[in-house]
Amino acid sequence: MSSVGAGAVRARTGPGDRRDTASAAGEGHLEVVGLTKRFGDRVALDGVSFSVPRGTITGFVGNNGSGKTTSLRIITGLLEPDAGTVLVGGRPVTDAFRAAIGYMPEARGLYRDMKVTRQLVYLARLYGMSKAEAEREVAAWTARLGIERYRSAKLKTLSLGNQQRVQLIAALLNHPGLLILDEPFSGLDRAAAASMSEILREAAGRGVGVFFSSHQLDLVDSICERAVILRRGTVVAEGRVDELRDRGSATIRVTFGARRAPTAQELSAAMPGARLLHGTTFAVPAGADDAGRVLRAALGLGEVTEFSRRRQTLGDVFAEVSDETGAK
Template identity: 45%
Template structure:
């Protein structure tokens, strides 16, 4: 488990991180979201020891992270960091050898991982000849090839087509299922919402919300319901405790206390056939807009 507590960072008189704290649990995917300049990359670099903080702590399983601990980390920066003149398979195997693997095991790890990421036929190609999307896949392989216990990825889905997103998402889920603590940032909120167990939202260098998807939805949810019936629902506008958001014949979306919503359902059922009555939950994009105001 990776834990950040009270992390601060200043550049001169400007504070870019202020009391940042959250946990990345073993076996779980944690999405880290925020706008440009919110502090995501700075936070990740401090967790990795690439950048020094001005205050706070970074701990692994309850003790301060050491340089030896960080050898068990995997990191994918947003910027491309591979050697363009090296062959794909050789490069990823070389990185595994830097982490102590034998030549045979490093080669086996690299080839299996690149095959899983859809680059099995490109092992002998130079990095620079790959498309940007395939370079991104190779960059992800570089972060994973030594089987890290903690995985930190900065915008891993950037530049990937929908099929590649699914492949990479599957690989990250497999790593989490094997027990790794996985933290990744992304501007693709729909992917984050679908993939993550836990979410952290940062804006202006401070954590605005953190928790599981269910916890964030509960904390930021307005009781909202969608109803579809065979009867006209115009009478909804006559109920003072109901705020009608959408209404077209027998279709409506409205806000109301759950007890009031039950009365709406009962009245609708008494007037005609109810085809659907569904509580609506806020999307991550909606929660994000709310908490960064």
């Protein structure tokens, strides 16, 4: 949609500092260095450092209570850290930059009793748009997200998924250089998740740094270029998703014919770390050069009917670095 996008702001010639803040937000990538935050005796963040380069989608994953929301609130300036800094382009983040961050909080931040268009136009005006411009932008975004029929409805009457879409529009209206979203995919059906991913990709394509938290590892795996994995207030892995996948140990799956299958004990004696998955199928942790060795050992133990090397997923990496089997 040509009327919606960062270009629309850059083309603006009118007065006001919105252009300045938007371009300030476009400078350099975001870097979080050594964030520490305590709540009473509870250490929520313990020296958290990571970066969100411009033009990338970076996923933020971690179990409940690992510190994701606390980190996001510090980046957006809603919370002060006890120690650590947030840098943009190598310099401490300014209020102008913060004002230009698009933030979609997990707890809905909009007025539940206000009509959708009314509150979005109100927000857009706060960002410095004229009434006509604000109305045009809001009309364009609500159409784009397929919620035009709810423009005159009160927010609280919308489904959770549609409320998320309104919240996303609120985060995008300021044409942010950095978009921070707390669990934007939770509660969305497939179609809504697909349009959310498309909008995030488009934003990254325009050079925006997109950073979002999620419990859905498959989703982070499929749409993010980078990921940051948090465990109990500490970053345990960070980097390109494809590199993270390659970092962990791969798994080889071996299935034996039912008539000549080894017991789990026999198998783990021959191949340390092997475990029974189901029936006569076993998973064997293996490095890049191990396939031949594992196959020879398996052939020595029984009749091999299937043998495959499985690519690591982000979920596997997460389970490895967090010692748990899922993000929840």
